Amino acid sequence: MIRQALLLGLVLLLVGCSGGGGSRPSASGQVGADSTAASSGERYALSGDAYPQDPPDVSEVPNAEPRREPLSRGGNRSPYEVWGKSYEVLADASGYVREGKASWYGEKFHGYATSNGEIYDMYTMSAAHRSLPLPSFARVTSQNNGRSVIVRVNDRGPFHSEREIDLSYAAAARLDILDRGTGRVRVEAIDVDQWLTNKATTAQPQAPPASPVPASVEVGSAVPSTPSGNDVHDAEEGVFLQVAALGSAESAKALKTRLESELSQPVRVASVTGTHRVQVGPLSHVDQANPVRDQLRRAGFAQAFIVHSED
Incomplete structure (x- = not known):
């Protein structure tokens, strides 16, 4: 016993x-x-x-x-x-x-x-x-x-x-x-x-690139603002594949980072009224969406669907 x-x-x-x-x-x-x-x-x-x-x-x-x-x-x-x-x-x-x-x-x-x-x-x-x-x-x-x-x-x-x-x-x-x-x-x-190598590389301070003054703008005058390319108010036009619509900005950012590491396409987070939509694109035309959708399916995201910039 x-x-x-x-x-x-x-x-x-x-x-x-x-x-x-x-x-x-x-x-x-x-x-x-x-x-x-x-x-x-x-x-x-x-x-x-x-x-x-x-x-x-x-x-x-x-x-x-x-x-x-x-x-x-x-x-x-x-x-x-x-x-x-x-x-x-x-x-x-x-x-x-x-x-x-x-x-x-x-x-x-x-x-x-x-x-x-x-x-x-x-x-x-x-x-x-x-x-x-x-x-x-x-x-x-x-x-x-x-x-x-x-x-x-x-x-x-x-x-x-x-x-x-x-x-x-x-x-x-x-x-x-x-x-x-x-x-x-x-x-x-x-x-x-x-992971630690990537973290150390990301943590290294990098000098921001100089912003050239457009030729059409005189020195000393105000330079027209341009879209930041960062998520919410993007002025990008074209077709996107929406992967997820999340309530957490942190989760959306993490998913964006992951997709950027796995795909050869840009990824954005379009945030409106507390909803953060993770979207791949812009794609030049609808036909380009099919091979990208295949990549997403292999990565475990089979529910991606097409949206347009104005959606």
């Missing part, structure tokens, strides 16, 4: 979550196993999870900030077994891209130990994944609305074959999948070294 209890405790520490979460720390700070709930399956039943009773506003919770971290001592054993099925942990997350269903885990696991021994905080940008190394960072993008978040993966799960990732309450709220419980997403592991 003692041997069986010890084995059960080790399995629980490794698993951390089946829909998310782990075991609550004891008063000493050591991880303890709730063997009664675990053995009955009640603790790991998805239907047993719940919304927090009085949740804070998580709309402004910042994305996880990718950084170099050593692999956790816990949660990276490979292979490992859960419910009779074996799983492999990737040695390196580089290049990992998958599309699938995201679920979320909340109140039932809040304050419990994750698979790598940290404490699960549902109000931060974190996630559970079956095979990504712990910790690692990933961009998760909703395929329903184009919203995107960056999460730190520090837990194992979900152990439901049709699901790709388990998100924290905050991450799920930002992607607007709380009410439905699940949502289609694209998961892209972040190369931390490349």
Whole structure:
């Protein structure tokens, strides 16, 4: 009996979550196993999870900030077994891209130990994944609305074959999948070294280019203002492919940045009365939209549609 209890405790520490979460720390700070709930399956039943009773506003919770971290001592054993099925942990997350269903885990696991021994905080940008190394960072993008978040993966799960990732309450709220419980997403592991290199390059101050005075304007006279090319009041004319209409300016800007890195076309955010429309273009004519739409479909945005500058 003692041997069986010890084995059960080790399995629980490794698993951390089946829909998310782990075991609550004891008063000493050591991880303890709730063997009664675990053995009955009640603790790991998805239907047993719940919304927090009085949740804070998580709309402004910042994305996880990718950084170099050593692999956790816990949660990276490979292979490992859960419910009779074996799983492999990737040695390196580089290049990992998958599309699938995201679920979320909340109140039932809040304050419990994750698979790598940290404490699960549902109000931060974190996630559970079956095979990504712990910790690692990933961009998760909703395929329903184009919203995107960056999460730190520090837990194992979900152990439901049709699901790709388990998100924290905050991450799920930002992607607007709380009410439905699940949502289609694209998961892209972040190369931390490349991320930090890009961040350092972006942070370097650059002198603004000199603005030449038009030949038709005399020196000393007022120079006619020109459109900024930045989003709201663009004077661009032509055809655009609208990818998403979002309520968050930050999310729209993040989606614009991502699309600019994946497409060979310009991207703008047209903002009017609190709605931020992410649009690819201008395109010179409607026929040019088809190959761009194909690129968007491959990137996970199959709902793009044509709009005109006056729309």
